[in-house]
Amino acid sequence: EVHSLSNRDKVPFVGSFAxxxxxxxxxxxxxxxxxxxxxxxxxxxxxxxxxxxxxxxDLLQKYLFDEMFDSGTTCIMGAVxxxxxxxxxxxxxxxxxxxxxxxxxxxxxxGSVDIYSDVPHPIVVHYPAVFPIGIxxxxxxxxxxxxxxxxxxxCLKTDTIYPAYTDSMGFAIIPLNTxxxxxxxxxxxxxxxxxFEDSITITGKQESFPGIxxxxxxxxxNPATKNVNFMLELGNDIKIQNGKKLSSVGLxxxxxxxxxxxxxxxxxxxxxxxxxxxxxxxxxxxKVYSGIYFYNLKTTTGKLLKTNKLIxx
Numbered sequence: 001e002v003h004s005l006s007n008r009d010k011v012p013f014v015g016s017f018a019x020x021x022x023x024x025x026x027x028x029x030x031x032x033x034x035x036x037x038x039x040x041x042x043x044x045x046x047x048x049x050x051x052x053x054x055x056x057x058d059l060l061q062k063y064l065f066d067e068m069f070d071s072g073t074t075c076i077m078g079a080v081x082x083x084x085x086x087x088x089x090x091x092x093x094x095x096x097x098x099x100x101x102x103x104x105x106x107x108x109x110x111g112s113v114d115i116y117s118d119v120p121h122p123i124v125v126h127y128p129a130v131f132p133i134g135i136x137x138x139x140x141x142x143x144x145x146x147x148x149x150x151x152x153x154x155c156l157k158t159d160t161i162y163p164a165y166t167d168s169m170g171f172a173i174i175p176l177n178t179x180x181x182x183x184x185x186x187x188x189x190x191x192x193x194x195x196f197e198d199s200i201t202i203t204g205k206q207e208s209f210p211g212i213x214x215x216x217x218x219x220x221x222n223p224a225t226k227n228v229n230f231m232l233e234l235g236n237d238i239k240i241q242n243g244k245k246l247s248s249v250g251l252x253x254x255x256x257x258x259x260x261x262x263x264x265x266x267x268x269x270x271x272x273x274x275x276x277x278x279x280x281x282x283x284x285x286x287k288v289y290s291g292i293y294f295y296n297l298k299t300t301t302g303k304l305l306k307t308n309k310l311i312x313x
Contacts, residue, residue: 002033002034008040011039012042015045017058019048023049023050024049031046042109044109044111045109046064046080046107047105050100060083060084066083074191075113076111084101087101114189120195121144123142123188123194125186126258127186128260137176138173138175138200139172141172141291142170142171142188142190148166154187155186155188155189156174156176157185162174169311184201186200217230218230218231222311223313224280224310224311227278228312232275251305254296254298255310256296257292257293257294262283263282294309
């Protein structure tokens with residue numbers, strides 16, 4: 001009766017703990033019928049290929065439910081394999097049943113699928129919409145109801161796929177090295193999360209400046225909670241263009257949030273050695289929120305010398 005089901009677009013994971021439901025000798029076994037039914041069937045079905053046993057079936061089923069609902073294993077095959085290991089440990093290495101059950105219970109369908117246990121939550125994703133050409137880093141922050149989300153998969157797709165997982169603070173970091181403008185798609189998925197998808201553009205030109213020691217700009221502490229110190233040390237003899245000294249041009253230290261909004265700007269005119277202390281307030285003297293920020297060191301003529309990230313807790 002599987003093929004006559006009408007639950008379209010509600011595709012479950014099915015576990016059939018009984019004899020021969022996953023047999024390979026039938027033209028179409030029970031577990032195969034679930035897969036062949038498409039959107040009326042299942043995303044994956046677990047069943048035994050040979051005759052199984054009451055007690056072992058009962059234990060395997062309980063271990064599978066424990067993994068998925070108590071231990072938090074949401075990947076189908078991860079939960080199935082963990083349940084098999086627990087059954088094997090229960091009966092011991094010498095038991096024929098424990099060895100048989102590792103082999104006889106097989107999954108038909110996609111074992112990599114993450115099984116949701118709730119209505120998908122809408123998420124808030126922050127990232128700069130535009131990036132310069134060259135070596136740069138895509139920083140993505142993710143929150144669910146204001147809380148950071150860990151282990152969400154962030155993927156930037158262009159002609160290449162760039163994946164990364166969010167950390168405990170909800171941040172994902174994707175290094176990029178581009179030579180020409182392009183448009184791509186950023187996608188975010190995670191357990192019990194509504195899928196997020198949007199476009200992103202790499203455009204503009206990032207200039208390079210031979211001889212400039214960008215490592216001379218240090219930031220501490222990072223991550224920070226209250227105050228951030230920027231220490232700048234550049235030699236007076238450094239030249240950036242047509243023999244012109246950097247000291248005659250002047251510098252600006254700008255801080256941006258993830259949306260690209262200018263938060264704070266520090267003019268450093270005629271100064272190649274300075275310590276700037278930021279009290280984590282914006283240009284309007286308002287305290288900024290925790291999250292990822294970017295700092296850019298550039299000349300007053302707009303030449304970008306260094307860019308990197310700063311985390312406020």
